[in-house]
Amino acid sequence: MDVRFLGGAREVGRSAILVNDSLLLDYGTKTGNPPQFPVDAPDPEAVVASHGHLDHVGSIPSLLSGDRRPPIHWTPPTRELALTLARDTLKLHGGTYDCPFTETEVKRVTQVSETHGYRETFEAAGHEVTFFNAGHIPGSAHVLVDDGETRLLYTSDFHTDDQRLVSASTARPEADAVICESTYSDVEHEPRADIEDRFAESVRTTLWEGGTVVVPAFAIGRTQELLMVCEAHDVDCYVDGMGKDVTRMLRRQSEFVRDADALKRATSSARFVDGRDGQRKRIADQNTVIVTTSGMLSGGPAMTYIPAIRANPTNKIALTGYQVEGTPGRRLLDTGRAEIDGRVMPVSAGVEWYDFSAHADRDGLRSLLSEYRDSRVLVNHGDRCEAFAGELADDGYEASAPAPGDELTV
Template structure:
């Protein structure tokens, strides 16, 4: 009667796409939760446009619900539209503002440079968008025998992120089914922590960090401070492969906090560069959407501080300025932090910085997000501490820079956070489906759930 299947995020942490279908006496009707791209060694890596086409039936799909606008959750939307999907795209109010921006960038990089074609796709997306306030039920369909409504709740992952509560009914049978999307870690900067749902007969939950916990905020903050102090000591550059949405803004928030707290020299000499037009645009959007910030961030604004727009922050937009910055920082001894895309080093402006600076022990590379298998970021993280090498654009580069990972800025809940999320549901879900994680992370989380909850714990393969 109510069935769940998965069209991604079962072999790794990317390509999220889940289907909920209601089947009564008539034709079935369903919705999709997310429709994201595959990255790294997950299925679909390096695929052609044909391989990225939608290979599952969509004639019965009445709506797409977007949990948040990271590319591994929304990147296949243009292909979904091309396959003939004609329903609404339901999302939170902040996500409705950001989704066209992220899709424009994805289309330019992986689809076409034809400006007219890109605009037609984006206009279609804008026309289909249905922004829904947090905490309000939205009816997707009611065919008499079967009906489905959804409600979005704050997920604390990035601005606009949500988990999705689905009230499904066929005849006299009703069920509350919850899709977690990506859950944020408690006490992360800028955003309120997620609150567990009041009810869930079935729960589909992510497991990116299902096998480990993050450092607490104070620990990771002072680890960040230590990395920046190393740059201040020897005039090196700290390279941060940046995800445009979420981690970039959280890092800027924490760096502003460190500069405010410690002030004076040498901190006054530290320059912060955001070398990513997309990250800069989303930082502006974050600033414009202050009502969605948490109380701590709003208090800082009330004190006259500007957590995402402070004196030592420089934004680089043009490609020429980017190349000049790479050349200057590679030769200079001025301490600097560079946040540049992409987050897994699989392209974007960070690659030019890495080519120029990985071989210099004065420099540091700081990873603050998940690095998928098969990406240069994973290779740098694995081989860099042993003085290995990484292949970038077909060429080997020796790694002499220091390599760091501060997991607390991953924007994902850790194992204990995921357990608390489920424990917070008043009546334990009858079924928990674990997705969006490497095999080891999913298995570890399954063991934890089995030891705590009387539920059917499933790791789906499709």
């Protein structure tokens, strides 16, 4: 089996892997200014998408330009999430370099889409493909590819611990080679229950002191997780941004959610912001909690809430996800200043970070890979892919970390 890495190798973002020059696994976008796309423009016979995050599906509509119409295979939530992201990209960047596709190509996605559940084997570009729950976000999948000679497991993003929103990854299908993510290969996550308790206690303290808490969160997965955390800890909150539509959609995909009743309760408890004139500024003046996009402060309603609360030290900004180097969220963590609409502003409000990660940590990665000691391991999707591959090699694995553009046979 020939494997070529078009993105996501030795980096986080723009994941894209071409198998046997015919089957494309993911085709994402790396956020930034400017954004980055996979290193080549392949013409695959079929596309398989692992899950609905921008760095894995953000560039997929561009594969349908001209007369190209490869079928796109994914789970039902991944399809809906990918379309939501594509429409949002068009809304924000349509007609510019920052958007690699048109509205016409987004419409074509619905015409070539084929959805599959977990453990339902299907054919794609002459390969047998099977999805297994990856425990990352609803609909996320480990992808097993069999070309008749070699079985390749593409882990994509995964988590080996339960979250409130989704159950942990447990499937370990037999494979000759594994492409494994490594996002948190040097991190040991704090127990989720402890993180939740610290978050809830901090929020309650801020509210008791009369402050407002803004909780920037990724629209997909993280917003819903935090709504469930707030409901479980009796914390009332507003929800704003793209996360509102994603939450409603996931309510309709209950078979891909760990506890549909708990998500329903959380949704019913939260107050959805409709974005009317002046509403956000009025909410920011309240003694309340606001869960809102963007998770890295790079856009969304957070651009209204953060300036409104930044000057009061009683207020708080609770970051809940990984902050990529160069993003406003990372700058806020590192310097205590926020870049909003091109202006750098000092922030007197408290700034905290909580590790609500949906990725496996070092122990989780090693736990999965322990089932594949006799398989070839290709490390990708991380800031220290080469270092982690070296650690695995020292432990007896046949492991390496391909670079962007590398092609190899497994």
